[in-house]
Amino acid sequence: MSLKEPIKQLQKRERITQDELFRRLGYHRSSVIDHTSAEATTAFQFAFGNVTASELSSDQNAEFENVLPWARKFPIRALQKMGHIPTNITENDIALAVFRFMNIGGINGFNNFYNATLHTTNPQTYAAWIRLGELRVKRSTNDFKPDREALFANLKFLRTNSLLHKQDIRRLAREALQSCGIEYIEVEPFLTAPSPTCAFYWRGYRPVVQFTTTKMDDSKFIEALFHAIAHVLMHPLRTSCLQVGNLAQQASTQSNSTIKSIQEIEAEKFAQDMALSEAEECELICCGGFSERRCIQHFSGLFHVRPGILVERLQQQGKISRRTPLNDFKVAV
Secondary structure (H helix, E strand, O other), X not given: OOOHHHHHHHHHHHOOOHHHHHHHHOOOHHHHHHOOOHHHHHHHHHHHOOOOHHHOOHHHHHHHHHHHHHHOOOOHHHHHHHOOOOOOOOHHHHHHHHHHHHOOOOHHHHHHHOHHXXXXXXXXXXXXXXXXXXXXXXXXXXXXXXXXXXXXXXXXXXXXXXXXXXXXXXXXXXXXXXXXXXXXXXXXXXXXOOOOOEEEEXXXXXXXXXXXXXXXXXXXXXXXXXXXXXXXXXXXXXXXXXXXXXXXXXXXXXXXXXXXXXXXXXXXXHHHHHHOOHHHHHHHHHOOOOOOHHHHHHXXXXXXXXXXXXXXXXXXXXXXXXXXXXXXXXXXX
């Protein structure tokens, strides 16, 4: 069976790029279009077709028995309550329903497309959280070209203290990013895993920054946001990243682990420098009184930066304790 016509119809209906399609299926173009294999056809049916468990062959049913433990690690009950997975399904139907919800042709498709989650202890739960965000974002038909000057100006505006210290920074971030063509959304996390901080991915041609609805410090929010935007500005290939806790776990669409680590280091350095430059950090530390409230207040006004960012940076450098009274400078956002 040739997949050329079904793929054309899918692309027209869903506006999905070929690169995304192949990665979701877990096969190269040659196996999907040039010389369609039986395995690729099956993967396409699993991800985008209407096949049911009763229509599967005996070999496929046996394969699903092996896949079931992997599929069970998704937040099945939560997804059923949301209506994304049917409630009255058989065991074999669970794996098939997961493939359909995630739009993947199998575990290979999952590993290819949601590779940013693979280095966490809860890859299925975090991928399902990202998928919920994907479903809320409308695909763009036009290629995205970042306005670098506007993005830099907006990021500097978000870190400032003089006007924004007590304002809704999440709303301001949403408005700032959407004015530059970047989608900002918030999705409630699943209870089966610790709350992730932030994810960045592409929905077709549209870059998406996704946060949880969980409260976090303003300094943590800003640095995670800057980290995500770094991938827009610095990495023209369709990279994705997932930040969990204090550990930013990033994966690119390429398979070279060295390239991944370089991209992650670049994004982390960009975020740190945008939040507080190396020169500003040195000036703060060299003052010698950085553990005093008046010092934080002074440099907050001098640098036009939120005081929570200064406190967080000093804690990262081990200059002050994580339990310091200066934590009240951090604002929950």
